[in-house]
Amino acid sequence: MCGIVGYIGTKNTKEILLSGLKELEYRGYDSAGIAVLQNGIFSSYKAVGKLINLEMKTKDFKTEGFALGIGHTRWATHGKPTELNAHPHFGENSCVVHNGIIENYAELKRELQTDGVTFLSQTDTEVIVHQFEKNQKESNNSFEAFTKTIKDIHGAYAILLATKGESETLFFAKQGSPLLIGINDVNEKYFASSDTPLIGQCSDVTYLEDGDYGYVTPTKIALFDKNGAEKETKFVALSQNKLLAQKEGYRFFMEKEIYEQSRVISDTLMGRAGKDEILFDELDSSLFDGINEIKLCACGTSYHAAMSASYLFERYAKVKTSIEVASEFRYRKPIMTKDTLFVVISQSGETADTLETLKMAKAAGLKTLVICNVDNSSMVRLADASILTRAGIEKGVASTKAFATQITVFWMLSLYIAKLRGSLSQEETASHIDTLRKVPSHVKVSDEMHERIKRLSKRYLHGHGFFFIGRDIFYPLALEGALKLKEISYLHAEGYPAGEMKHGPIALADPTLFTIALLPKHLLYEKAKSNVEELSARDSTICAISQIPFDKADDFVEISACEHYMLEFFEMMVVVQLLSLEISIRLGNDVDMPRNLAKSVTVE
Ligand code: G6P
Numbered sequence: 009m010c011g012i013v014g015y016i017g018t019k020n021t022k023e024i025l026l027s028g029l030k031e032l033e034y035r036g037y038d039s040a041g042i043a044v045l046q047n048g049i050f051s052s053y054k055a056v057g058k059l060i061n062l063e064m065k066t067k068d069f070k071t072e073g074f075a076l077g078i079g080h081t082r083w084a085t086h087g088k089p090t091e092l093n094a095h096p097h098f099g100e101n102s103c104v105v106h107n108g109i110i111e112n113y114a115e116l117k118r119e120l121q122t123d124g125v126t127f128l129s130q131t132d133t134e135v136i137v138h139q140f141e142k143n144q145k146e147s148n149n150s151f152e153a154f155t156k157t158i159k160d161i162h163g164a165y166a167i168l169l170a171t172k173g174e175s176e177t178l179f180f181a182k183q184g185s186p187l188l189i190g191i192n193d194v195n196e197k198y199f200a201s202s203d204t205p206l207i208g209q210c211s212d213v214t215y216l217e218d219g220d221y222g223y224v225t226p227t228k229i230a231l232f233d234k235n236g237a238e239k240e241t242k243f244v245a246l247s248q249n250k251l252l253a254q255k256e257g258y259r260f261f262m263e264k265e266i267y268e269q270s271r272v273i274s275d276t277l278m279g280r281a282g283k284d285e286i287l288f289d290e291l292d293s294s295l296f297d298g299i300n301e302i303k304l305c306a307c308g309t310s311y312h313a314a315m316s317a318s319y320l321f322e323r324y325a326k327v328k329t330s331i332e333v334a335s336e337f338r339y340r341k342p343i344m345t346k347d348t349l350f351v352v353i354s355q356s357g358e359t360a361d362t363l364e365t366l367k368m369a370k371a372a373g374l375k376t377l378v379i380c381n382v383d384n385s386s387m388v389r390l391a392d393a394s395i396l397t398r399a400g401i402e403k404g405v406a407s408t409k410a411f412a413t414q415i416t417v418f419w420m421l422s423l424y425i426a427k428l429r430g431s432l433s434q435e436e437t438a439s440h441i442d443t444l445r446k447v448p449s450h451v452k453v454s455d456e457m458h459e460r461i462k463r464l465s466k467r468y469l470h471g472h473g474f475f476f477i478g479r480d481i482f483y484p485l486a487l488e489g490a491l492k493l494k495e496i497s498y499l500h501a502e503g504y505p506a507g508e509m510k511h512g513p514i515a516l517a518d519p520t521l522f523t524i525a526l527l528p529k530h531l532l533y534e535k536a537k538s539n540v541e542e543l544s545a546r547d548s549t550i551c552a553i554s555q556i557p558f559d560k561a562d563d564f565v566e567i568s569a570c571e572h573y574m575l576e577f578f579e580m581m582v583v584v585q586l587l588s589l590e591i592s593i594r595l596g597n598d599v600d601m602p603r604n605l606a607k608s609v610t611v612e
Contacts, residue, residue, distance in 0.1 A: 010036060010401070016076040017075075018196075021044050022066055045172065045175050046175075054094040076178050080094070080106075080107075082094050084383035097136070104133060105133075106167050111162045112279075141153075143156045150171050150179070151223055155236070158181045178223065183219060186201050188214065189229060191243065192210045202253060207249075260600050265402055266582065269409045270449065272399045291393055295377065302351060304317055304329065305366075310407075310411075310414065315331050316481050320419055324426045334352075338364050350366070354385075357380040361612065363390070376391040381398075381402065405606070406599075411581070415577070443574060450568065453586070461565065462590050465590035474521075475522070477504050478503075486503035497597065507539055525540040525543075528573045528577070530572060537558070555570065
C-alpha cells in the first residue's frame with residue numbers, strides 16, 4: 009500500500025513521478041521513493057515522511073531525454089516506515105513498486121534465502137523482485153520471468169517492475185489493487201493507482217482488470233488476461249476533475265470508505281486467516297503467557313470495537329475481559345495486576361486519552377498490545393506488540409472502515425487466543441475461519457441496498473430521538489450506529505441494550521421516537537424481538553434490520569440470508585453506516601467534516 013506511479017517518455021521523468029506522487033498524497037503514506045532507469049543505469053531515492061523530504065533528496069538529480077521511472081508512496085503494513093522498507097525495492101538488476109499484500113511472501117522469502125538471496129527490507133514486496141530475478145536466470149526472457157513471477161505470488165497487488173536489460177520496458181500486473189494506464193497524443197505512457205496523477209497529463213486511460221498483466225514500451229502496450237490470452241486495451245476519456253477523482257466518483261470520502269470495506273477487510277485477513285488457524289506474524293505467543301485477564305481501553309468508535317471484542321474474547325477465548333473508556337480509566341485510580349494484558353485500540357494511534365492509559369499500563373509493568381491503523385504512531389511505538397488493521401487512510405471523520413477492520417482483527421485475535429488456551433477445537437476454529445472469509449462479500453454494498461436506504465432516510469429527518477437497540481455483540485453495534493448518526497446528522501441518538509429499554513427509556517416511546525432495531529437471526533432473536541414488540545406496542549416508529557421479515561416494524565431493511573451472527577453483524581454495520589450517511593446528506597451537512605469534531609483528538 010498505498011500509491012503507485014510510472015512513466016515512459018521523454019519529458020522530465022523525475023518531475024512527473026514526484027508530481028504524480030503528490031497527487032496521491034490524499035491516499036495517505038508514511039514514506040515514498042522513486043527509481044529512474046536511463047541509459048541502462050538505475051537511480052533511486054527514498055525518504056521517510058512527507059514528499060518534501062523526497063523532493064529535497066532529489067533536488068540535484070536531473071532526468072533529460074528518454075527514461076522510464078516508477079514511484080511509490082507507502083502506508084506500512086509489513087515492516088516499519090523506514091527508508092529501507094520504502095519502495096522501490098531492488099534486486100541485482102531490477103526494481104519493483106507494489107501496492108497490496110503478498111500473502112505467501114514468508115514462504116517465498118524462506119526459499120529465496122535458502123538460495124542465498126539477501127533481503128534488505130522487512131517488506132513482503134521485496135520477494136517480488138528477487139523471485140523475478142530467480143525466474144529471469146532460469147528463462148533468459150524477462151517477460152516470461154515476469155509472467156512466472158505473478159503466478160508464483162499470491163495475494164493482492166498492483167506491480168510495476170523494471171529491469172536493466174530492458175531499459176525501454178515497464179512490466180505491470182494487477183490483482184485486487186487498482187492500476188491504470190494513461191496515454192496522450194505525444195506517445196507517452198503513464199501508470200497510476202488512481203486518476204488523479206494522470207489528470208492534466210493524459211487524455212485517455214484504461215482501468216486494468218484483476219488478473220491483467222503485460223508490458224509497455226514507447227511504442228507498444230501488450231496486455232494479457234489472467235489466462236495468458238493477449239487482449240485489446242480499451243481506453244476511455246479521462247475526467248479532468250481532481251477532487252471527484254480523489255473521491256473516486258463517490259459524493260463523500262465517508263461513502264467511498266463504506267464501499268471500500270470489502271477490500272480492506274480482505275487485506276486485514278490476508279496472510280492471517282490460515283486454513284485452520286490464525287497467524288499473526290507480528291505477535292509472539294509468549295505475550296499471552298501468565299495472562300488471566302484482558303483489559304481493552306479506547307475512545308469513540310474504537311471503544312465500540314473494544315466492547316465488541318469483549319463478547320468475542322469471553323465467548324471463544326474464554327478469557328476474562330473488561331473494557332474501559334480511556335478518559336475515565338485515566339483518573340479513576342484503577343487496580344492493575346500483572347496477569348492482565350492491556351490492549352489499546354486506536355485508528356490513529358495518537359488519541360491523547362488512550363495513549364495516556366497505555367503509558368499508565370506500561371508504568372504499572374503490564375504487558376501491552378495495540379490494535380492500530382497507523383504504523384509508527386505513538387501507540388505503536390510504545391506498546392510491547394502491535395497488530396495493524398490495514399484499513400488504509402481514513403479521511404471521513406466518522407470512522408467506518410477502521411471499525412470494520414478492528415472488528416475483523418478482534419475476531420481473529422479471539423481465535424488466536426482460543427488456540428493458545430485450547431478453548432476451541434480445530435474444527436470450530438476452521439469453521440470460524442471459513443465464515444471470516446465470507447465477510448468481504450457480505451459487506452459489499454449492493455445498489456438495491458443503497459437505494460433502499462436512500463429512500464428510507466427521508467422518513468428519519470426529524471423526531472425527538474433515535475434509539476439503536478441490540479443484544480449481546482449487537483449492543484456495541486447499536487452504540488456505534490447511534491454514534492455515526494449523531495456525529496454527522498446532529499440528531500439525538502442513543503445506543504441501548506434492547507433488554508434494558510423497559511427499565512426507563514421506554515417512557516419516551518411515541519411515534520416520533522425512532523427505534524432502529526438490530527434483529528440477528530442467529531443470536532437471541534426471540535429475546536430481541538420481544539423487546540422491539542414492547543416498543544412497537546407503545547407506538548414507537550420502528551425500523552427493523554434483519555434477515556427475518558418483521559411485521560411489527562414500520563420499516564424493514566432486509567439483510568442477506570447468512571448462517572452466522574457475525575456475518576449479520578457486518579451486514580448490519582453497513583446498513584447503519586449508510587443510514588447515517590443518507591440522513592446527513594439529506595440534512596445538507598458536511599458529511600466528511602462534521603461540526604465540532606476532529607479526526608484525531610490529541611489533546612485531553
Ligand atoms: C475522535 C474521532 C472518532 C474516533 C475517536 C478515537 O473522537 O472523531 O471518530 O473514534 O477519536 O480515535 P482513535 O484514532 O483513537 O481510534
